[in-house]
Amino acid sequence: MTQAFSFELKARDGAARRGEILTQRGAIRTPAFMPVGTAATVKAMYPGQVRDLGADIVLGNTYHLMLRPGAERIDRLGGLHSFMNWPHPILTDSGGFQVMSLSTLRSLNEHGVTFKSHVDGAKYEMTPERSIEIQCLLGADIQMQLDECIALPADAARIEAAMELSLRWAERCKQAFGERPQQALFGIVQGGDHAGLRERSADTLSAMNLKGYAIGGLAVGEPQDVMLAMLEATCPRLPAEKPRYLMGVGTPDDLLKAVARGVDMFDCVMPTRAGRHGQAFTRFGRINLRNARHADDPRPLDPTSSCPAASQYSRAYLHHLVRSNEALGGMLLTWNNLAYYQDLMQGARSAIEDGVFGLYCESTSEAWARGDLPAL
Amino acid sequence: MTQAFSFELKARDGAARRGEILTQRGAIRTPAFMPVGTAATVKAMYPGQVRDLGADIVLGNTYHLMLRPGAERIDRLGGLHSFMNWPHPILTDSGGFQVMSLSTLRSLNEHGVTFKSHVDGAKYEMTPERSIEIQCLLGADIQMQLDECIALPADAARIEAAMELSLRWAERCKQAFGERPQQALFGIVQGGDHAGLRERSADTLSAMNLKGYAIGGLAVGEPQDVMLAMLEATCPRLPAEKPRYLMGVGTPDDLLKAVARGVDMFDCVMPTRAGRHGQAFTRFGRINLRNARHADDPRPLDPTSSCPAASQYSRAYLHHLVRSNEALGGMLLTWNNLAYYQDLMQGARSAIEDGVFGLYCESTSEAWARGDLPAL
Numbered sequence: 001m002t003q004a005f006s007f008e009l010k011a012r013d014g015a016a017r018r019g020e021i022l023t024q025r026g027a028i029r030t031p032a033f034m035p036v037g038t039a040a041t042v043k044a045m046y047p048g049q050v051r052d053l054g055a056d057i058v059l060g061n062t063y064h065l066m067l068r069p070g071a072e073r074i075d076r077l078g079g080l081h082s083f084m085n086w087p088h089p090i091l092t093d094s095g096g097f098q099v100m101s102l103s104t105l106r107s108l109n110e111h112g113v114t115f116k117s118h119v120d121g122a123k124y125e126m127t128p129e130r131s132i133e134i135q136c137l138l139g140a141d142i143q144m145q146l147d148e149c150i151a152l153p154a155d156a157a158r159i160e161a162a163m164e165l166s167l168r169w170a171e172r173c174k175q176a177f178g179e180r181p182q183q184a185l186f187g188i189v190q191g192g193d194h195a196g197l198r199e200r201s202a203d204t205l206s207a208m209n210l211k212g213y214a215i216g217g218l219a220v221g222e223p224q225d226v227m228l229a230m231l232e233a234t235c236p237r238l239p240a241e242k243p244r245y246l247m248g249v250g251t252p253d254d255l256l257k258a259v260a261r262g263v264d265m266f267d268c269v270m271p272t273r274a275g276r277h278g279q280a281f282t283r284f285g286r287i288n289l290r291n292a293r294h295a296d297d298p299r300p301l302d303p304t305s306s307c308p309a310a311s312q313y314s315r316a317y318l319h320h321l322v323r324s325n326e327a328l329g330g331m332l333l334t335w336n337n338l339a340y341y342q343d344l345m346q347g348a349r350s351a352i353e354d355g356v357f358g359l360y361c362e363s364t365s366e367a368w369a370r371g372d373l374p375a376l
Numbered sequence: 377m378t379q380a381f382s383f384e385l386k387a388r389d390g391a392a393r394r395g396e397i398l399t400q401r402g403a404i405r406t407p408a409f410m411p412v413g414t415a416a417t418v419k420a421m422y423p424g425q426v427r428d429l430g431a432d433i434v435l436g437n438t439y440h441l442m443l444r445p446g447a448e449r450i451d452r453l454g455g456l457h458s459f460m461n462w463p464h465p466i467l468t469d470s471g472g473f474q475v476m477s478l479s480t481l482r483s484l485n486e487h488g489v490t491f492k493s494h495v496d497g498a499k500y501e502m503t504p505e506r507s508i509e510i511q512c513l514l515g516a517d518i519q520m521q522l523d524e525c526i527a528l529p530a531d532a533a534r535i536e537a538a539m540e541l542s543l544r545w546a547e548r549c550k551q552a553f554g555e556r557p558q559q560a561l562f563g564i565v566q567g568g569d570h571a572g573l574r575e576r577s578a579d580t581l582s583a584m585n586l587k588g589y590a591i592g593g594l595a596v597g598e599p600q601d602v603m604l605a606m607l608e609a610t611c612p613r614l615p616a617e618k619p620r621y622l623m624g625v626g627t628p629d630d631l632l633k634a635v636a637r638g639v640d641m642f643d644c645v646m647p648t649r650a651g652r653h654g655q656a657f658t659r660f661g662r663i664n665l666r667n668a669r670h671a672d673d674p675r676p677l678d679p680t681s682s683c684p685a686a687s688q689y690s691r692a693y694l695h696h697l698v699r700s701n702e703a704l705g706g707m708l709l710t711w712n713n714l715a716y717y718q719d720l721m722q723g724a725r726s727a728i729e730d731g732v733f734g735l736y737c738e739s740t741s742e743a744w745a746r747g748d749l750p751a752l
Contacts, residue, residue, distance in 0.1 A: 040696065044703040048684075069671065069696045077674050077692050085689055295445065298453050308424075313461055316453050320416065320445045327420040327703060 004181040005141070005211055007243045011353045015235065015262040018352040021243055023141045024182045025081065025089045028056040030243060030264040031348050033255065033341045034091060036272060038064050040074075040084040043272050044327070044334045047086045053307070053335075054342040057089040057141075059267045062134050063098040063126070067119050071137040079139035091267070092140035094131045094173075096147035096166075096188065097248065100220065108148065110165070128172035132185070140183070144214060145173040147188040152221040159192035162217075163201050166190045174208060184211035186245060192217055193226050195233035202237035213238045214245040215263070219254070228257055235262035252281060252344055253368070256361045259348050271341045275334030278322040282310070282340060285368040289333065293375045294319040307339035380557040381517070381587055383619045387729045391611065391638040394728040397619055399517045400558045401457065401465045404432040406619060406640040407724050409631065409717045410467060412648060414440050416450075416460040419648050420703070420710045423462045429683070429711075430718040433465040433517075435643045438510050439474040442500060443493050447513040455515030467643070468516035470507045470549075472523035472542075472564065473624065476596065484524065486541070504548035508561070516559070520590060521549040523564040528597040535568035538593075539577050542566045550584060560587035562621060568593055569602050571609035578613035589614045590621040591639070595630070604633055611638035628657060628720055629744070632737045635724050647717050651710030654698040658686070658716060661744040665709065669751045670695040683715035 002024045011018040021028040035042045035050055038061040042050050050058060060080055065071060074083050081087055098115065099108060105116045112127030128146040135143040147166035150159065170187045177185040187205035191197030205213060215234055218227045231246070238244055245265035246258050255266055271281060278290040282302050287294075297315040305311050309332040321329030344364070351360035378400045387394040397404040411418045411426055414437040418426050426434060436456055441447060450459050457463055474491065475484060481492045488503030504522040511519040523542035526535065546563045553561040563581035567573030581589060591610055594603045607622070614620055621641035622634050631642055647657060654666040658678050673691040681687050685708040697705030720740070727736035 039700050039702055040693070041702050041704045044707070046704070046707070068700060069692070073672060073692075076672065077690065083690070083693055083696075085693070296449060296452065314453065314459070316445070316449075317416070317459055317461070320459075324415050324444060326415055326417050327706065328417045328422070330703065331420070331422070331707070 002182050005184045007212070007241065009241065013352045013355050013357040014260065016259050016352050016357045017262060017264055018349050019243065019264055023089045025087060025141055026056065028089055029349055031259045031345050032056060032265050033345045034059050034265065034267040035338055036267055036269045037084065039068070040065060040080060044276065044331045045338065047084065049335065050338065051088065053339050054346060055338070057091060058086060060090055060092045060138060060140065062092050062131060062138070063095040063115070065138060066124060066134050067117050071134040075137040081139060089141040091142035092135045092138055092144065094135070094144040094146040095126045096144070096149050096216065100149040100151055112146070128169040129176040132173050132176040142184045142186060142212065143177065144186050145170045145188055147190060147216055149190070149217050149220070150192065152193055154192055156194060159194055160197055163190040163197050167201060167204050170205060170208060174210065186210060186212040186214050188214045188216040188247070189234050190217045193222050193230060195230065198230055198234045199237055202234050206237065206239055212243040212245060214247050216247045218246065219249045224254065227254070228261065231258055231261040231263065252341070253365065255344065256348065256364065260357065260361060271337035272334050275337045276330040278329065278333065280333050281337045283367050284370070284372040287372055289315065289318045289322045297376055299373065301336060305336070305339065306343065307336055309333070309335040310339065378558055381560045383588070383617065385617065389728040389731050389733040390636065392635050392728050392733045393638060393640055394725050395619065395640055399465045401463060401517055402432065404465055405725060407635045407721055408432060408641050409721045410435050410641065410643040411714055412643055412645045413460065415444070416441060416456060420652065420707045421714065423460065425711060426714065427464065429715050430722055431714070433467060434462060436466055436468045436514060436516065438468050438507060438514070439471040439491070439502070441514060442510055443495050447510040451513040457515060465517040467518035468511045468514055468520065470511070470520040470522040471502045472520070472525050472592065476525040476527055488522070504545040505552040508549050508552040518560045518562060518588065519553065520562050521546045521564055523566060523592055525566070525593050525596070526568065528569055530568055532570060535570055536573055539566040539573050543577060543580050546581060546584060550586065562586060562588040562590045564590045564592040564623070565610050566593045569598050569606060571606065574606055574610045575613055578610050582613065582615055588619040588621060590623050592623045594622065595625045600630065603630070604637065607634055607637040607639065628717070629741065631720065632724065632740065636733065636737060647713035648710050651713045652706040654705065654709065656709050657713045659743050660746070660748040663748055665691065665694045665698045673752055675749065677712060681715065682719065683712055685709070685711040686715065
């Protein structure tokens with residue numbers, strides 16, 4: 001018998017939660033950071049490496065996969081897991097984020113969104129029903145409702161309209177999704193930076209009895225304290241026994257502060273994108289390897305790290321690779337960054353189990369604040 | 377006591393040779409293909425992966441490393457082996473190839489070559505003495521004399537002058553190299569497509585009693601049969617008890633035909649560069665993954681390959697990665713190609729030991745000629 005989708009809370013420490021999502025493709029330990037595999041690849045990483053870092057689940061992007069290679073093609077080839085050689089859980093977004101990020105390439109009405117492909121200019125229509133159809137063709141274990149995500153700042157009427165449209169689309173997605181015990185459809189709370197709208201969105205979605213809830217439309221231009229205030233308004237209104245996913249967030253500091261407010265799942269391109277741009281996340285904070293101070297530094301990024309990219313290559317070598325635009329530079333820094341994010345989440349899970357999550361956040365932040373090792 | 381540089385012939389099959397070069401950093405099984413690590417990195421490969429494919433030695437490029445990050449810097453950082461995290465043997469070229477490839481950016485006279493850096497426009501003088509000095513700073517196990525390499529076709533007087541200059545530079549390199557029992561300086565036979573010049577060059581270099589001999593100035597524009605004729609003129613004039621290295625060559629077919637004529641060592645950017653451009657070397661010949669025929673093909677490149685890149689990813693997925701310019705496409709195809717080259721050389725070594733090298737070449741060529749699997 002195949003494992004039905006389920007979520008179990010194992011420990012709490014204040015509002016922070018340690019849980020486990022069970023799926024037919026394995027367990028997801030929460031709090032979880034999900035590496036982003038936009039085009040069916042976590043950029044510059046072999047799938048086995050991603051797994052070895054402790055990632056239980058990765059993301060695929062519905063919009064990008066719809067354009068290329070196409071959802072029907074991936075279905076014919078046996079689904080996204082087989083296609084990208086990742087037999088573990090996969091979450092797909094719905095295309096809602098592209099409603100914001102590609103706002104110049106799309107038109108939107110009650111029925112759905114029409115995109116003009118950035119690959120070949122062809123037109124694609126994305127409705128709530130088509131989004132779910134695509135996510136089912138991909139075979140995603142966790143699927144997201146189509147929503148209208150808008151950038152901040154925005155005026156209240158605009159935010160409210162997008163939130164209300166997202167709720168109507170959630171209903172249509174639920175209908176289209178139907179009964180799929182092995183998979184989950186998550187609703188997405190919208191409402192911008194208005195606590196009242198966030199609460200109304202959370203309450204309405206909660207009543208729909210979905211298998212999990214995401215918090216969308218954050219980290220889209222607002223300061224961190226606004227984002228945290230929105231989490232404080234939203235998380236308590238969501239059912240405690242369902243997983244909560246803060247979409248597209250964020251820095252290591254964002255992650256810890258969101259976990260402290262009851263969030264269970266995260267995804268963000270930050271560790272992979274920063275790696276390709278010469279930035280390393282470490283327990284000393286963020287380090288820019290392009291900086292000349294590293295040119296003659298024989299020390300590794302962090303000799304205590306479990307990741308070979310952090311412990312077995314000198315900063316001088318990483319500096320050289322980054323300055324020379326060598327592929328290995330991006331490969332090593334992406335590896336280091338994903339390792340750092342996974343280790344940070346593993347630390348959070350242990351700290352919650354041990355009831356010391358507050359101390360964990362404090363000592364981690366203090367280490368970031370002390371900054372990098374003195375230059376040689 | 378540190379291992380002095382030595383070469384031992386273990387088996388012969390016709391003119392083909394199976395040997396072993398011993399160095400202070402380990403043995404090099406010949407015939408050997410040496411992956412190219414121009415800028416202190418075999419492009420898009422982790423060093424451990426290169427080693428795991430069976431590579432005993434890699435190349436570094438003197439000219440590129442001189443410009444960036446600089447030979448003196450690498451020396452301060454503990455040498456090239458430590459810098460690039462490759463504790464095994466390294467061969468460095470001398471800059472002579474760039475005398476040809478960067479002919480618009482340099483001026484040459486008896487004393488040496490002056491390059492204008494393609495990185496920052498600064499001027500660098502490369503003399504035979506400076507080339508050896510740089511290679512010693514890098515700590516290369518096998519070092520090459522500075523030579524004048526010229527493109528073909530070229531007129532006889534021009535070829536002869538470059539060959540004679542290269543011989544004078546070989547003497548100066550030998551003086552500069554001095555006594556270094558743990559390292560080797562190789563001379564480079566020049567002479568273009570003139571058997572008589574090749575013979576004179578080989579005879580003069582042989583009399584210099586260097587630790588190995590390279591054959592340069594081939595695969596620079598001439599047809600394969602001309603290259604093979606030059607090997608037939610040259611190899612028999614070189615001392616049998618010294619390793620022979622055909623520089624910058626070539627296709628898998630070039631390699632087998634050169635081994636059959638007595639060559640022991642090879643380097644070429646072909647497997648790595650082709651990989652970054654969507655090409656896979658396989659026992660079915662060369663496959664272009666950009667081709668639309670692969671878009672829906674769930675079969676791996678070669679299910680019998682020992683390399684995960686060849687056996688665990690579908691052609692459809694590789695096609696998608698290549699078309700989407702995803703880093704993983706170049707990573708997987710480079711990995712596949714280097715694995716193919718290393719396996720080809722391992723097959724050659726076994727076949728020579730077993731006295732069946734002719735059959736090995738025949739069956740390998742037949743498989744290439746049959747071409748790729750029929751499209752689905």
